[in-house]
Amino acid sequence: MSNADELLRIEGIRKTFPGVVALDGVDFDLRRGEVHVLLGENGAGKSTLIKMLSGAHTPDAGRILVGGEEVRIHGAQDSERLGIATIYQEFNLVPDLTIAENIFLGRQPRRFGMIDRKTMEAEAEVLLARVGVNVSPRARVRELGIARLQMVEIAKALSLDARVLIMDEPTAVLTSEEVEKLFAIVRKLREDGVGIVFITHHLEEIAALGDRVTVIRDGKSVGQVPAVTPEDELVRLMVGRSIDQQYPRERADAGAALLTVEGLTRDGVFHDVSFQVHAGEVVGIAGLVGAGRTEVVRAVFGADPYDKGAVKVAGAEVRRGDVNAAMAAGIGLIPEDRKGQGLVLDASVEENLGLVTLRSATRAGLVDLKGQREAAARIADQLGVRMAGLWQHVRTLSGGNQQKVVIGKWLLADTKVLILDEPTRGIDVGAKVEIYQLINELTAAGAAVLMISSDLPEVLGMSDRVLVMAQGRIAGELAADEATQDAVMALAVSNPTHQKTETEATRGH
Numbered sequence: 130m131s132n133a134d135e136l137l138r139i140e141g142i143r144k145t146f147p148g149v150v151a152l153d154g155v156d157f158d159l160r161r162g163e164v165h166v167l168l169g170e171n172g173a174g175k176s177t178l179i180k181m182l183s184g185a186h187t188p189d190a191g192r193i194l195v196g197g198e199e200v201r202i203h204g205a206q207d208s209e210r211l212g213i214a215t216i217y218q219e220f221n222l223v224p225d226l227t228i229a230e231n232i233f234l235g236r237q238p239r240r241f242g243m244i245d246r247k248t249m250e251a252e253a254e255v256l257l258a259r260v261g262v263n264v265s266p267r268a269r270v271r272e273l274g275i276a277r278l279q280m281v282e283i284a285k286a287l288s289l290d291a292r293v294l295i296m297d298e299p300t301a302v303l304t305s306e307e308v309e310k311l312f313a314i315v316r317k318l319r320e321d322g323v324g325i326v327f328i329t330h331h332l333e334e335i336a337a338l339g340d341r342v343t344v345i346r347d348g349k350s351v352g353q354v355p356a357v358t359p360e361d362e363l364v365r366l367m368v369g370r371s372i373d374q375q376y377p378r379e380r381a382d383a384g385a386a387l388l389t390v391e392g393l394t395r396d397g398v399f400h401d402v403s404f405q406v407h408a409g410e411v412v413g414i415a416g417l418v419g420a421g422r423t424e425v426v427r428a429v430f431g432a433d434p435y436d437k438g439a440v441k442v443a444g445a446e447v448r449r450g451d452v453n454a455a456m457a458a459g460i461g462l463i464p465e466d467r468k469g470q471g472l473v474l475d476a477s478v479e480e481n482l483g484l485v486t487l488r489s490a491t492r493a494g495l496v497d498l499k500g501q502r503e504a505a506a507r508i509a510d511q512l513g514v515r516m517a518g519l520w521q522h523v524r525t526l527s528g529g530n531q532q533k534v535v536i537g538k539w540l541l542a543d544t545k546v547l548i549l550d551e552p553t554r555g556i557d558v559g560a561k562v563e564i565y566q567l568i569n570e571l572t573a574a575g576a577a578v579l580m581i582s583s584d585l586p587e588v589l590g591m592s593d594r595v596l597v598m599a600q601g602r603i604a605g606e607l608a609a610d611e612a613t614q615d616a617v618m619a620l621a622v623s624n625p626t627h628q629k630t631e632t633e634a635t636r637g638h
């Protein structure tokens with residue numbers, strides 16, 4: 130490599146927040162035409178590091194060099210001027226503006242003092258074609274799905290002629306097909322000489338896309354290795370120990386049916402959904418995005434209404450559309466959208482962990498604060514929540530640690546039927562195993578667990594039985610030993626309106 134290939138260099142960067150050393154001497158460098166993966170546990174400091182480059186934070190110590198020159202990045206404009214574009218998980222787009230307006234926000238081409246829409250839209254169209262998005266530049270951003278929003282962000286970065294593109298967990302919210310599309314575009318950008326910083330918790334993406342990996346642990350860079358490094362070695366670098374078993378499901382004895390869902394129908398959304406989950410059992414629900422999985426479990430939890438059917442816990446019918454009734458019956462839901470539905474961001478870790486238990490405790494007329502604190506401390510420790518203390522506001526936790534708090538909250542609550550919707554999205558590999566172990570403990574204690582996940586290996590690895598949904602219906606059910614990726618996918622793309630014949634046909638193969 131010649132020096133001319135070096136786009137970016139970071140030396141000994143340090144950053145502290147009250148009570149937390151987020152970065153404690155990180156070194157990193159990025160070359161032209163490479164995908165450099167940043168790998169680390171939840172709270173290791175990945176987001177903080179990239180915020181030094183986007184100008185959202187300034188370092189306390191250390192140096193940043195761009196093209197060999199030391200620079201100071203004090204805000205988004207500095208970053209933009211240096212050719213650095215960052216795509217966060219929460220996109221930075223204005224929903225009510227068009228795609229073209231978003232791409233050229235604040236720097237629209239002008240003609241005779243007026244915004245030149247024609248030129249702007251024509252240029253946007255070229256950029257959209259480069260990222261493979263076939264949609265009008267006049268479409269409003271509000272109308273786009275997540276994958277397309279991401280592509281608009283990339284198009285915007287291209288329009289700024291970014292030489293450094295930073296992507297913070299871009300695949301966390303994408304379907305596998307969308308991931309492939311994203312990879313194709315990232316590879317094309319790499320060929321064009323762009324340097325890409327890529328954060329992911331999906332280890333299999335590293336070899337598929339990456340060139341080099343920098344591993345960060347506790348705010349320090351602990352190693353730089355080629356992307357072809359075996360996964361177990363990456364894990365060892367990242368968590369400081371090896372993980373023998375990625376899916377440590379220990380089957381419990383299945384008891385009586387705890388959750389019974391009968392003919393649940395919400396017109397136009399899901400139809401005639403029936404299944405049971407027994408005490409001690411983990412039932413997975415697989416399916417493509419849009420198959421109606423989240424809608425069904427929200428209805429079971431009382432968060433959404435339904436038109437027909439019944440939900441029963443231990444044989445007793447639960448009032449429909451009533452979350453309090455569902456919770457009183459012992460149903461808990463860890464939602465997919467955890468920030469929106471699962472957390473009070475300006476409350477402490479302890480308060481958030483106590484939210485569910487507090488409710489039952491105060492109903493009895495008494496709050497056991499000491500017990501609550503001890504329980505909170507125990508679960509936070511078990512899940513490895515990285516925080517300055519139980520008093521820390523959840524808003525300032527890393528993304529993955531916020532997830533752990535929501536999950537911990539429900540694990541602390543005394544739920545008979547726990548529903549998890551995408552439980553490990555954004556969670557590092559070490560913490561995933563801890564969550565699986567807690568699921569084992571729950572089922573050993575007689576709880577019933579219903580788990581939605583788009584991560585097929587996770588569904589297959591942790592479920593005793595797998596239900597597959599397609600087009601709002603249950604397309605089929607597979608026992609753990611017959612549930613393979615192929616069998617699940619065949620059902621997921623089937624047309625369950627003709628359920629019997631289709632299911633039998635696909636199973637026969």
Ligand SMILES: Nc1ncnc2c1ncn2[C@@H]1O[C@H](COP(=O)(O)OP(=O)(O)OP(=O)(O)O)[C@@H](O)[C@H]1O
Pocket residue numbers: 146147149150151169170171172173174175176177178515516517525526527528529530555
């Ligand atoms: N504004 C802030 N105030 C206090 N602490 C903060 C703030 N921002 C980040 N931190 C702390 O800095 C540490 C590093 O967080 P960071 O978000 O960089 O982790 P991460 O590696 O991106 O994790 P994840 O994989 O969970 O996204 C965490 O302990 C976090 O709580």
